[in-house]
Amino acid sequence: MEADIRWLDDPKVFRVGQLPAHSDHPIYQDTEEAAEGRSSLVQSLDGIWEFAYSVNAKSRPVDFYRENADSAQFDTIRVPGHIELAGYDQIHYINTMYPWEGKIYRRPAYTLGKGLAEGAFSEAEYNPVGSYRKRFHLAEGLRGKRVIICFKGVEQAMYVWLNGHFVGYAEDSFTPSEFDLTPYIKEKDNLLAVEVHKRSTAAFLEDQDFFSFSGIFRSVYLYAKTKCYVEDLWLNACLAPDNQTGTLRLRLKFAKTAVPKVHLFLGHPKDGAVFDSELPLEEADGFYWSRELVLPGIRKWDHDTPELYRAVLAMEDGSCIAYSIGFRRFELKDRLLLLNGERLVLNGVNRHEWSPTGGRCITRKDM
Numbered sequence: 001m002e003a004d005i006r007w008l009d010d011p012k013v014f015r016v017g018q019l020p021a022h023s024d025h026p027i028y029q030d031t032e033e034a035a036e037g038r039s040s041l042v043q044s045l046d047g048i049w050e051f052a053y054s055v056n057a058k059s060r061p062v063d064f065y066r067e068n069a070d071s072a073q074f075d076t077i078r079v080p081g082h083i084e085l086a087g088y089d090q091i092h093y094i095n096t097m098y099p100w101e102g103k104i105y106r107r108p109a110y111t112l113g114k115g116l117a118e119g120a121f122s123e124a125e126y127n128p129v130g131s132y133r134k135r136f137h138l139a140e141g142l143r144g145k146r147v148i149i150c151f152k153g154v155e156q157a158m159y160v161w162l163n164g165h166f167v168g169y170a171e172d173s174f175t176p177s178e179f180d181l182t183p184y185i186k187e188k189d190n191l192l193a194v195e196v197h198k199r200s201t202a203a204f205l206e207d208q209d210f211f212s213f214s215g216i217f218r219s220v221y222l223y224a225k226t227k228c229y230v231e232d233l234w235l236n237a238c239l240a241p242d243n244q245t246g247t248l249r250l251r252l253k254f255a256k257t258a259v260p261k262v263h264l265f266l267g268h269p270k271d272g273a274v275f276d277s278e279l280p281l282e283e284a285d286g287f288y289w290s291r292e293l294v295l296p297g298i299r300k301w302d303h304d305t306p307e308l309y310r311a312v313l314a315m316e317d318g319s320c321i322a323y324s325i326g327f328r329r330f331e332l333k334d335r336l337l338l339l340n341g342e343r344l345v346l347n348g349v350n351r352h353e354w355s356p357t358g359g360r361c362i363t364r365k366d367m
Contacts, residue, residue, distance in 0.1 A: 003166045005057055008121040008263040011109050017168025019178040022232040022253075023106060025321050027223065029066040029141060034312060040141030041319075043222040045149075045192070050133040051077035053088040057122050057197065060129040065161035065193030074133070079155075083215035085132045089198075091359070098203065099212050108204050108321045121200050130215050138187050138222075140156065145224035146255075147185050149192075151177045153218030153360075157200035161193040171202040171204030182220070210352055216232040217361045227261040228315035232287070239300055243340055246327040250279065250290040250313075259288055259317045260316040268299060268309050272281040293326040300340055301326030 007013040009086060027041055028034040052074045054060040063069050077086050084091045092099055100106055104124075109117040121127050138147070151158070155173040159166070165184040170177035198214035232253035239246055248266070266275040274295050281288040299307035306326065314320040331338040337343060353360045 001166060003161075003169065005122045006118065007169055007301070008057070008107065008127075008157055008197055008200040009118055010116060011204075013169070014171040014202060015169065015177070016171050017166075017179055019180060023175075023234065025230070025323060026234045027226065027229070028320050028322060029226075030318050031314060031320050034320050039223075040139070041145075041224045041226065041324045043139040043142055045134055045136060045220040046079055048076050049079050049216075050074045050135075051129040053083065054129040054131065056127050057129055060195070060294050061131055063134065064117070064131045064195070065191070066164050067191055074131075074230075076119055076213075077130075077132070079132070079216045079220060081215060082213040082217050082361060083128065083196075083198075084213050085359055085361075087356075088130075088217075089128045089214070093210070094207065094212055095209045097222050098207050099199070109201065121197070121203075124199075128198040128214060131194040132196065132216060134192045134194075134220075135192050136187060136192065139151075139191065142222060142224040143187055145226065146180065146182045147224055148227075149179050149220065149221055149222050151194075151216065151218070151220050154194070154196055155198075155214050155215050156189065156202055156206065157197040157217075159195040163191055170201055172353050173202070173206055179315070179333075211359065213359050225255055226315070226319040227256075227317040228319055230313070230315075230321060231255050233321065235312075235323060235325050237309075237325045239298065239327045239340060239363065241329070241341065242255065243300050243329075244296065244298060246295040248275075248293045248295060248327075249293075250324075252281070252288045252313075253286060259283075263314040264290075265312040266295075266309055269306070271297075271299070274298070274309070287324040295327075297328045301328040302340055 026039060028039045029041055033039055044159050052064065053060055061069065061073065106120055109115065111122055153174055154177065157171045158166050158169065160179055162181050162184045163186065167181065168179040175242040194216065196215055236249045237246060260282065262279045264275060264277065264279050265273060267273045275293060279290045281290055301307050308324040308326050311323045311325050331341050336343050353362050355362045355366045
């Protein structure tokens with residue numbers, strides 16, 4: 001399949017080649033990596049990228065993703081980051097209107113008795129485009145495996161190529177977008193190209209009371225899928241009314257139909273192991289479920305005592321998943337929200353991801 005600039009104008013096309021959403025669980029090559037919190041199956045692509053700015057799609061470097069493309073107009077930019085805060089274009093605060101209202105008469109496709117609204121964004125005189133390129137070698141731990149790329153956040157519409165091959169398209173700015181790079185990736189000298197358009201039909205849904213930015217504003221990384229890779233994972237931890245007995249049930253979806261043996265270790269820093277055994281799994285609806293584990297003497301999670309247990313799922317091939325979970329019980333009784341049987345009052349503020357210097361590209365310190 002080839003990329004089509006007209007997807008920017010078509011609300012029916014909001015992802016092409018994008019992998020299905022799944023749980024965001026860390027994967028490790030072995031239990032030693034899990035204990036250290038590092039994974040040789042993950043490779044960050046954050047840092048300095050090649051970059052070219054264009055005011056609209058008509059003036060963008062169309063063939064920039066090819067190996068022999070002209071590099072004369074390319075500068076550099078840091079990823080993650082906003083295009084506007086790197087010295088291009090300008091930030092724009094909007095509240096009750098769409099960002100183009102008062103300047104351009106533009107209505108969504110298929111409204112007012114009209115059709116697709118062709119060219120609304122793809123031929124607009126103002127719809128900035130960022131052309132990104134990143135060259136990289138594949139890390140040792142990812143070689144010989146299926147390799148997936150994850151964009152944590154790209155605003156607003158992006159096209160992705162690897163080594164001259166079109167990989168996919170996505171519009172959802174604030175949700176991770178993943179693509180399978182396996183057919184085109186090499187061990188060395190890879191060229192990743194990403195074309196980011198500031199606006200598309202998604203703008204009718206994503207527009208809200210905030211500053212309008214664009215670009216790759218969250219991290220980008222590669223990860224490898226092991227032989228016994230878990231595609232989707234759900235750890236359902238609950239607390240019984242006695243506030244001392246925990247229950248735990250797992251739901252897993254594997255990348256392949258052959259289901260490996262799964263060993264679960266569940267432990268607490270003060271109590272040691274509370275479960276350490278192989279899990280019997282039953283198939284249902286494409287997932288594999290464990291029986292419910294009843295665990296007496298559990299330390300409850302609440303705001304005063306946020307007790308966390310470490311769950312490690314070890315697979316036959318040595319790979320594992322490590323996750324921290326807490327046992328708690330939420331209830332709604334007599335129009336009151338209860339946590340572990342006690343009334344819960346929530347105090348907070350409505351706050352966007354925001355930094356005065358980084359915009360929506362924020363650090364852990366900012367949070």
